[in-house]
Amino acid sequence: MKHIDNLDSRLKTIALMVRSETRLADVGCDHGYLITSLACDGIITGGVACDINKGPLDNAIAEVAKSGLNDKISCRLGSGLEPIQENEVDDIAIAGMGGELIASIIENSGWKSFEGKHLILQPMSRAPYLRRWLLQNGFSIEKEKACSSAGHDYTVISAVFIGENKDIDEYDPYVYIGELFKDSSDEAERYLKRTLSELEKQRKGASFGNAEREKALTQLIEKIAPVIERR
Numbered sequence: 001m002k003h004i005d006n007l008d009s010r011l012k013t014i015a016l017m018v019r020s021e022t023r024l025a026d027v028g029c030d031h032g033y034l035i036t037s038l039a040c041d042g043i044i045t046g047g048v049a050c051d052i053n054k055g056p057l058d059n060a061i062a063e064v065a066k067s068g069l070n071d072k073i074s075c076r077l078g079s080g081l082e083p084i085q086e087n088e089v090d091d092i093a094i095a096g097m098g099g100e101l102i103a104s105i106i107e108n109s110g111w112k113s114f115e116g117k118h119l120i121l122q123p124m125s126r127a128p129y130l131r132r133w134l135l136q137n138g139f140s141i142e143k144e145k146a147c148s149s150a151g152h153d154y155t156v157i158s159a160v161f162i163g164e165n166k167d168i169d170e171y172d173p174y175v176y177i178g179e180l181f182k183d184s185s186d187e188a189e190r191y192l193k194r195t196l197s198e199l200e201k202q203r204k205g206a207s208f209g210n211a212e213r214e215k216a217l218t219q220l221i222e223k224i225a226p227v228i229e230r231r
């Protein structure tokens with residue numbers, strides 16, 4: 001049995017998007033299960049685990065040591081990508097945080113370029129914000145896969161840098177469904193239906209005094225509802 005098979009479905013979905021033979025940055029690693037499982041299975045050659053808080057990082061340090069991976073995984077305290085040099089890693093996982101925080105971590109990396117890197121991002125909230133930010137900031141979304149954890153459904157986004165900033169409107173349907181329309185799983189169906197019902201709620205809220213937003217949301221819902229139904 002592989003080590004990644006012991007991860008919960010959310011972390012395993014993330015693990016399966018990491019490319020083989022790469023060096024991984026696990027940003028906000030907490031317990032360090034993701035990076036250690038991938039290294040134990042020989043999927044990654046090593047990498048860097050980092051966390052902004054000492055308690056979680058200490059857990060990761062213990063996990064790395066217990067797994068005999070001290071020579072392959074470096075554990076560092078710090079915010080976002082700041083503790084990592086861009087030539088040290090190939091794939092970057094940022095999981096279990098809000099979509100806005102994930103975007104700000106990429107934005108504030110201080111790195112010159114993300115060319116050749118693969119980002120595996122799992123927002124706990126505000127996925128539309130993150131999708132739009134990625135497209136506006138030179139990234140393309142390659143793939144998305146829905147997953148479920150503790151009764152909640154989430155999306156895992158795999159993105160690459162293409163260097164082309166897209167001018168994408170906040171009411172563009174892609175901002176809300178991304179690449180998930182290609183995922184035929186029950187998790188994706190639930191996730192997309194919840195996205196639709198959240199938009200319905202926002203439309204209702206806008207109907208009390210914000211006619212312009214209500215109209216934009218109505219048009220958006222009319223565009224994405226059939227796409228979700230057709231899946």
Ligand SMILES: C[S@@+](CC[C@H](N)C(=O)[O-])C[C@H]1O[C@@H](n2cnc3c(N)ncnc32)[C@H](O)[C@@H]1O
Pocket residue numbers: 011027028029030031050051052053056078079080081094095096097105
């Ligand atoms: C909910 S846990 C997720 C852990 C793991 N990535 C996962 O998906 O299971 C979030 C972790 O991110 C860390 N964190 C929050 N903000 C951060 C930042 N700006 N830079 C690095 N780590 C951060 C927290 O300390 C915490 O350990």
